[in-house]
Amino acid sequence: xxxxxxxxxxxxxxxxxxxxxxxxxxxxxxxxxxxxxxxxxxxxxxxxxxxxxxxxxxxxxxxxxxxxxxxxxxxxxxxxxxxxxxxxxxxxxxxxxxxxxx
Amino acid sequence: xxxxxxxxxxxxxxxxxxxxxxxxxxxxxxxxxxxxxxxxxxxxxxxxxxxxxxxxxxxxxxxxxxxxxxxxxxxxxxxxxxxxxxxxxxxxxxxxxxxxxx
Amino acid sequence: xxxxxxxxxxxxxxxxxxxxxxxxxxxxxxxxxxxxxxxxxxxxxxxxxxxxxxxxxxxxxxxxxxxxxxxxxxxxxxxxxxxxxxxxxxxxxxxxxxxxxxxxxxxxxxxxxxxxxxxxxxxxxxxxxxxxxxx
Amino acid sequence: xxxxxxxxxxxxxxxxxxxxxxxxxxxxxxxxxxxxxxxxxxxxxxxxxxxxxxxxxxxxxxxxxxxxxxxxxxxxxxxxxxxxxxxxxxxxxxxxxxxxxxxxxxxxxxxxxxxxxxxxxxxxxxxxxxxxxxx
Amino acid sequence: xxxxxxxxxxxxxxxxxxxxxxxxxxxxxxxxxxxxxxxxxxxxxxxxxxxxxxxxxxxxxxxxxxxxxxxxxxxxxxxxxxxxxxxxxxxxxxxxxxxxxxxxxxxxxxxxxxxxxxxxxxxxxxxxxx
Amino acid sequence: xxxxxxxxxxxxxxxxxxxxxxxxxxxxxxxxxxxxxxxxxxxxxxxxxxxxxxxxxxxxxxxxxxxxxxxxxxxxxxxxxxxxxxxxxxxxxxxxxxxxxxxxxxxxxxxxxxxxxxxxxxxxxxxxxx
Numbered sequence: 001x002x003x004x005x006x007x008x009x010x011x012x013x014x015x016x017x018x019x020x021x022x023x024x025x026x027x028x029x030x031x032x033x034x035x036x037x038x039x040x041x042x043x044x045x046x047x048x049x050x051x052x053x054x055x056x057x058x059x060x061x062x063x064x065x066x067x068x069x070x071x072x073x074x075x076x077x078x079x080x081x082x083x084x085x086x087x088x089x090x091x092x093x094x095x096x097x098x099x100x101x102x
Numbered sequence: 103x104x105x106x107x108x109x110x111x112x113x114x115x116x117x118x119x120x121x122x123x124x125x126x127x128x129x130x131x132x133x134x135x136x137x138x139x140x141x142x143x144x145x146x147x148x149x150x151x152x153x154x155x156x157x158x159x160x161x162x163x164x165x166x167x168x169x170x171x172x173x174x175x176x177x178x179x180x181x182x183x184x185x186x187x188x189x190x191x192x193x194x195x196x197x198x199x200x201x202x203x204x
Numbered sequence: 205x206x207x208x209x210x211x212x213x214x215x216x217x218x219x220x221x222x223x224x225x226x227x228x229x230x231x232x233x234x235x236x237x238x239x240x241x242x243x244x245x246x247x248x249x250x251x252x253x254x255x256x257x258x259x260x261x262x263x264x265x266x267x268x269x270x271x272x273x274x275x276x277x278x279x280x281x282x283x284x285x286x287x288x289x290x291x292x293x294x295x296x297x298x299x300x301x302x303x304x305x306x307x308x309x310x311x312x313x314x315x316x317x318x319x320x321x322x323x324x325x326x327x328x329x330x331x332x333x334x335x336x337x338x339x
Numbered sequence: 340x341x342x343x344x345x346x347x348x349x350x351x352x353x354x355x356x357x358x359x360x361x362x363x364x365x366x367x368x369x370x371x372x373x374x375x376x377x378x379x380x381x382x383x384x385x386x387x388x389x390x391x392x393x394x395x396x397x398x399x400x401x402x403x404x405x406x407x408x409x410x411x412x413x414x415x416x417x418x419x420x421x422x423x424x425x426x427x428x429x430x431x432x433x434x435x436x437x438x439x440x441x442x443x444x445x446x447x448x449x450x451x452x453x454x455x456x457x458x459x460x461x462x463x464x465x466x467x468x469x470x471x472x473x474x
Numbered sequence: 475x476x477x478x479x480x481x482x483x484x485x486x487x488x489x490x491x492x493x494x495x496x497x498x499x500x501x502x503x504x505x506x507x508x509x510x511x512x513x514x515x516x517x518x519x520x521x522x523x524x525x526x527x528x529x530x531x532x533x534x535x536x537x538x539x540x541x542x543x544x545x546x547x548x549x550x551x552x553x554x555x556x557x558x559x560x561x562x563x564x565x566x567x568x569x570x571x572x573x574x575x576x577x578x579x580x581x582x583x584x585x586x587x588x589x590x591x592x593x594x595x596x597x598x599x600x601x602x603x604x
Numbered sequence: 605x606x607x608x609x610x611x612x613x614x615x616x617x618x619x620x621x622x623x624x625x626x627x628x629x630x631x632x633x634x635x636x637x638x639x640x641x642x643x644x645x646x647x648x649x650x651x652x653x654x655x656x657x658x659x660x661x662x663x664x665x666x667x668x669x670x671x672x673x674x675x676x677x678x679x680x681x682x683x684x685x686x687x688x689x690x691x692x693x694x695x696x697x698x699x700x701x702x703x704x705x706x707x708x709x710x711x712x713x714x715x716x717x718x719x720x721x722x723x724x725x726x727x728x729x730x731x732x733x734x
Contacts, residue, residue, distance in 0.1 A: 097728075102216070137220070
């Protein structure tokens, strides 16, 4: 089984990104959407939490949500892959189960 | 001027209690309501944050919200005063301005 | 109908402040009729949903916590509660409702439905599910 | 009408994920007609509201960030941004929209509306307000 | 003392409307005056008469209507927020070409200026939200 | 592959309905099948026809109705959630003694069993919420 986790809230405001990371198993994927994309930025108080988890988890971030919020791709933590809605669909299809961390 | 801060979310889930405490000035009051009342409990990962702030801030907690959530008064951090809705109204009246940390 | 699926209901929010806990419970009750393999997970603020002694008269809302005790009668008896979430909130198993079920295959012996597990074990239960309902 | 009051609009939430930022801005624009002493506070995730380069075409929503630049024309020119909130998010003043106003009493000189202040200074501004609008 | 209240969330989903109700009722019973209750954001959803909550639960909308009647409260739904979310009185429905309205008794629809005015005219303004 | 989607928040206030729409549209355009879109919690507010959002903004409700028409989507509003929040079709309005209904074209009201069935019948179920 393989699992996709989605996170839609800023990690500076809520605990969902942290909780998702804690509950992701080696080989899982985590997609940041909506306000969750702030978690993909370099240089925040939560960036290290994401970087440290990259050995176990494949991180993805929604490009359209990044653009909406004015976050330049150059500011994204290295190793996080940017996807569009079609890429989001593909991630859901590729993984056996999707869990939304609300 | 004197200010009343209200916090309605669990400090284990969101940053509002912490932000309210940071922005309260010596002599301010802080009232925990709704899910904010979990912040009044002893023995949580956030209890020390509240205890440490008690020199500066007067803490209050909504009794009806505690009861609804099954929190016995004996579990409340010492020094936090329990009020009812009428007490809530009195706090708003006694302070020049009320700020809701949403 | 396809074969039985593993349904996991994930409860991460406190009761009363928002309606998610109550409406999640309504899904569980309806879902119990569909004869799937059902598990409930309580973690983060979700552990507050099943604490003892709730009394909502003062806030004018309905106390739905007794309904959790009926879950055993609906064959919903795999209830996973995360240890780390309890610890962070200063709670222990004693603070939770005693949720039980009667085992038909064991002379209707009353058994505990709640299993307190680690975050690592919770992660495995999540990954082994076929459908995850998030509230 | 009583004397002029000090109005403070507190913005603590990110844009687009929820509507609070947009609807708060709508209040500020309407409120500008009432000739009160208006200040805006951006702290916590609220600082994300006034970042440069927002482009919402891909999510199908309206980009309302240009409207912040019009605030100066409405005599809304006391915009406080918290340093600690920027720091926690890896942002600097350069990442924010250049919000300015023209000072009638200084030969219409263009001046910056944004003042980056500490959390301690923000606390004082909050306490000195007569009315706090929270979104 | 003269209070005003802003409610930012709809009924049932968040406790905001419940707390606002209990607060307002206590204030009125304690002899305070309520200048206005302003419903903004999803708060406008408190003003629908089409809700039919379970019999054993509180009826949040009817409770507001009854309190408004008892104390002559001014319950105002923000027009812009109401348009986005589908709350309309007869005039609004007609103006927007809708064949039905859904506003509950005791509520009225008006502009954001009513909120600003509440801030100016009241001794205290308090917000209940998410 | 056969998808189902659960939407837990109303239109405009949270991005959930927007993301769900963009996700569903992409899935359909990529050749996937959509078994059901289930609206729960405040999500039922996506199914009102009385909304009149600003002209320069997207119309979230009409967008769902149009997508449903194009792809024969099954848009289901949970009846219990809809009753609490004041979303009614003609039958529901009559049954609950209401003199108006407000459901939008392309939506239908049904029970929670429809969500469970979506979980059973679909290859993937994904939730969009707050």
